[in-house]
Amino acid sequence: MLLVRFRPILLLTARLSILISLTLSSQVNANMFDWLKKYDVHLSPAINGTITYNGQPVTQLKVYRELTYHREFLDHTLTDGEGNFSFAAKSIRSRRPGSAFDTAKRQVLYVDHNNQRYLLWYYSTLNAGAAATLTGKLQQLNCELTQPEKTYELPNQEFPEHPHGVTGVCSLD
Amino acid sequence: MATLTPKLAVQLASLAYEIKEPSSSGLYRFGKSAPDVDRAFQFDLTNGPIQGISGGILARMLKRSSGFAMVGKGKAGYQGDHVIAIRGTASLADGITDAHIGLTGGDNNSLIHAGFNKTFHSMKPALENALSPLLSRSSNGTVHCVGHSLGGALAHITADWVKRRFKNQVFLYTFGAPRVGLDGFAIKTSTNIDRIFRCTHAADPVPMVPLWPFVHAPYQGQEVLLAPGQGISFNAHKMAMEASPGYLNTANNNSWANLQTQSGINHSTVRLHYENRHQASFSGYWADKISSGLITLLKDAGYYSAVMAQAAIGTGLTFYDMLARTLEAVAKASGKLAEQTRGLLGHMLVFARQVVTTVTELSFNFIRWVFDKTLAALYRSARDAISSVM
Numbered sequence: 001m002l003l004v005r006f007r008p009i010l011l012l013t014a015r016l017s018i019l020i021s022l023t024l025s026s027q028v029n030a031n032m033f034d035w036l037k038k039y040d041v042h043l044s045p046a047i048n049g050t051i052t053y054n055g056q057p058v059t060q061l062k063v064y065r066e067l068t069y070h071r072e073f074l075d076h077t078l079t080d081g082e083g084n085f086s087f088a089a090k091s092i093r094s095r096r097p098g099s100a101f102d103t104a105k106r107q108v109l110y111v112d113h114n115n116q117r118y119l120l121w122y123y124s125t126l127n128a129g130a131a132a133t134l135t136g137k138l139q140q141l142n143c144e145l146t147q148p149e150k151t152y153e154l155p156n157q158e159f160p161e162h163p164h165g166v167t168g169v170c171s172l173d
Numbered sequence: 174m175a176t177l178t179p180k181l182a183v184q185l186a187s188l189a190y191e192i193k194e195p196s197s198s199g200l201y202r203f204g205k206s207a208p209d210v211d212r213a214f215q216f217d218l219t220n221g222p223i224q225g226i227s228g229g230i231l232a233r234m235l236k237r238s239s240g241f242a243m244v245g246k247g248k249a250g251y252q253g254d255h256v257i258a259i260r261g262t263a264s265l266a267d268g269i270t271d272a273h274i275g276l277t278g279g280d281n282n283s284l285i286h287a288g289f290n291k292t293f294h295s296m297k298p299a300l301e302n303a304l305s306p307l308l309s310r311s312s313n314g315t316v317h318c319v320g321h322s323l324g325g326a327l328a329h330i331t332a333d334w335v336k337r338r339f340k341n342q343v344f345l346y347t348f349g350a351p352r353v354g355l356d357g358f359a360i361k362t363s364t365n366i367d368r369i370f371r372c373t374h375a376a377d378p379v380p381m382v383p384l385w386p387f388v389h390a391p392y393q394g395q396e397v398l399l400a401p402g403q404g405i406s407f408n409a410h411k412m413a414m415e416a417s418p419g420y421l422n423t424a425n426n427n428s429w430a431n432l433q434t435q436s437g438i439n440h441s442t443v444r445l446h447y448e449n450r451h452q453a454s455f456s457g458y459w460a461d462k463i464s465s466g467l468i469t470l471l472k473d474a475g476y477y478s479a480v481m482a483q484a485a486i487g488t489g490l491t492f493y494d495m496l497a498r499t500l501e502a503v504a505k506a507s508g509k510l511a512e513q514t515r516g517l518l519g520h521m522l523v524f525a526r527q528v529v530t531t532v533t534e535l536s537f538n539f540i541r542w543v544f545d546k547t548l549a550a551l552y553r554s555a556r557d558a559i560s561s562v563m
Contacts, residue, residue: 068194100407104190108200124191124206126413153208159414167205
């Protein structure tokens with residue numbers, strides 16, 4: 001009888017010790033469970049820009065923003081009477097930064113004008129966070145569509161040894 | 174003749190991820206986001222990236238293909254050279270973390286992982302089309318093959334094929350790549366490919382799989398250890414600058430001579446004693462040590478060649494079923510071998526972080542169960558981490 005009464009306690013002790021050993025062993029590899037968490041992925045900062053053609057503002061022009069991180073996030077806006085356009089910042093929550101594999105993030109801005117496609121901005125990275133230099137450049141983009149497409153090397157404030165490469169017709173000097 | 178610098182190789186490997194998701198505008202500027210790559214190579218995207226099909230049965234049934242490889246032409250210091258950058262894929266990960274590994278005869282008549290070979294063959298016609306016009310006519314430049322993760326495995330098979338097909342000088346650069354084939358494949362490709370730079374982080378689990386009898390190339394050669402460390406961390410597999418340590422950070426160097434190399438595991442003689450089993454832990458060091466213990470046991474018992482031969486011809490049994498049957502027979506042969514088997518299984522249970530690590534019997538069923546637990550410890554978490562984001 002005595003044994004019977006003690007048995008639940010013994011069982012509980014056994015369970016507790018299993019639980020403790022599981023907890024201890026999982027602490028060793030805590031980052032294994034990072035994939036359960038969701039992370040912020042900064043797809044695009046707020047963007048402001050002006051589009052001109054031979055110095056004249058291009059009005060009512062559709063500007064496309066194509067953001068890719070595992071899937072595409074598309075939106076567009078129209079330039080106003082002075083050729084100005086803007087986009088709000090865009091972030092998502094994702095489990096992917098916690099996985100063992102990398103996911104590329106791509107930012108593309110473009111316009112179609114007089115049956116021609118112009119690339120305003122192209123940038124790609126494996127980082128999920130924002131890049132301060134690019135956030136700064138996107139606060140005022142000056143895009144003269146008659147300019148040739150060019151690749152700019154820009155300083156990377158977060159990872160100084162890895163300069164950014166941004167390609168497009170907008171002047172980034 | 175020049176090799177890619179570590180910096181250039183790792184950036185090319187990371188840029189290959191850019192082509193995974195198609196762009197609905199069709200505006201790719203491959204290589205342009207990394208100024209170093211942009212100065213050394215140019216990529217023609219008129220026909221889009223080279224497509225391939227990977228993944229499980231469902232993906233193959235749906236013939237879901239996505240951009241896998243890019244071919245670039247060298248300029249400046251790399252004038253006349255070409256680069257093939259191949260990306261990894263989470264969906265192929267099922268292949269390396271599957272205990273029921275399938276083997277198949279590769280193009281060079283040696284045994285390789287069936288999943289890698291299948292993916293390579295799905296992109297081979299497109300590679301042939303892209304490379305033939307560039308390499309067929311008296312091109313004597315070097316072909317650099319780069320890849321991270323499963324892209325490294327595909328780059329390895331690709332490099333071997335390019336060498337046999339076009340006879341150019343071929344260099345291979347891999348980052349966190351898994352083992353691709355058995356010793357025959359490793360030996361043949363080590364000779365065939367002119368230079369192999371196999372870069373790892375000590376805590377990256379992917380180069381630890383698939384387990385023996387898969388081996389790395391260069392066969393019994395050097396690996397470039399970019400970050401030392403203990404234990405196993407799935408973060409250690411990533412490339413991103415944000416990751417810790419991140420291959421983009423650790424390989425950011427202008428010379429291979431500056432980087433640390435170490436000899437690949439030469440399976441040394443290891444006899445594991447049952448009473449010492451608690452010294453084992455869940456780490457890359459013990460994964461190798463246990464593999465060595467298994468090989469030593471099979472050699473001591475005179476079964477090693479037979480097991481390798483059976484693995485090579487492929488039996489109806491899965492490899493680990495066959496291995497468990499063999500160990501059951503080994504344990505019956507003598508008291509000494511039974512004790513050595515017990516030592517091996519005890520270490521496996523501690524490695525797999527089992528609560529109970531006593532070895533009570535040496536039956537097929539028990540041995541098979543220990544194998545399952547050991548493989549699961551190394552494979553399961555990786556698979557969960559991967560499938561959670563699919």
